[in-house]
Amino acid sequence: ILNVEQSPQSLHVQEGDSTNFTCSFPSSNFYALHWYRWETAKSPEALFVMTLNGDEKKKGRISATLNTKEGYSYLYIKGSQPEDSATYLCALGYGQNFVFGPGTRLSVLP
Amino acid sequence: SAVISQKPSRDICQRGTSLTIQCQVDSQVTMMFWYRQQPGQSLTLIATANQGSEATYESGFVIDKFPISRPNLTFSTLTVSNMSPEDSSIYLCSGGLGVTPGADTQYFGPGTRLTVL
Numbered sequence: 001i002l003n004v005e006q007s008p009q010s011l012h013v014q015e016g017d018s019t020n021f022t023c024s025f026p027s028s029n030f031y032a033l034h035w036y037r038w039e040t041a042k043s044p045e046a047l048f049v050m051t052l053n054g055d056e057k058k059k060g061r062i063s064a065t066l067n068t069k070e071g072y073s074y075l076y077i078k079g080s081q082p083e084d085s086a087t088y089l090c091a092l093g094y095g096q097n098f099v100f101g102p103g104t105r106l107s108v109l110p
Numbered sequence: 111s112a113v114i115s116q117k118p119s120r121d122i123c124q125r126g127t128s129l130t131i132q133c134q135v136d137s138q139v140t141m142m143f144w145y146r147q148q149p150g151q152s153l154t155l156i157a158t159a160n161q162g163s164e165a166t167y168e169s170g171f172v173i174d175k176f177p178i179s180r181p182n183l184t185f186s187t188l189t190v191s192n193m194s195p196e197d198s199s200i201y202l203c204s205g206g207l208g209v210t211p212g213a214d215t216q217y218f219g220p221g222t223r224l225t226v227l
Contacts, residue, residue, distance in 0.1 A: 093211065
């Protein structure tokens with residue numbers, strides 16, 4: 001069974017701080033690594049789909065990198081804002097399935 | 111993209127009863143899926159909802175407990191049958207527009223938060 005891990009489990013930062021968290025997985029064949037942001041009572045929102053080793057994606061203040069050889073992806077948030085408070089999920093997509101990590105819960109304090 | 115709605119958004123149910131969750135997509139999606147997140151756990155795939163045929167269940171999930179229907183390309187239901195407190199979870203449906211779910215963005219509903227007493 002594929003195991004996707006995320007760290008830290010939760011994180012509290014001050015508004016304006018930059019932060020990053022990690023998704024790690026056993027190096028194996030998969031179609032893509034996905035990052036989602038999930039705010040309470042809302043739909044998980046797709047942030048990035050990454051497929052190639054060395055991929056870097058950016059969306060506003062949020063960016064992500066992928067290292068398939070060593071089995072990790074980083075998500076970075078520059079200048080955190082209170083509206084960034086959410087749970088960030090990574091998932092490996094393979095076949096018909098997604099395997100999700102447990103998420104990193106980010107709280108940005110004003 | 112696709113916008114997915116779910117009903118109900120939350121419910122509190124008694125042990126032994128059943129609840130049917132509805133999922134509606136605003137566009138025709140090729141694949142639809144049902145997930146659950148138990149407290150403190152990762153999102154876990156329950157099954158793939160197949161249009162016009164029986165759903166495909168993941169290991170540990172069975173049709174008698176989680177019957178699924180998908181009568182067309184934009185609608186699906188999941189029933190949680192004979193509920194016990196262990197079924198207390200958030201249930202989400204998702205859909206994809208591509209033909210390779212693992213490679214394509216999945217769009218999610220907002221979830222149904224179920225509490226079983």
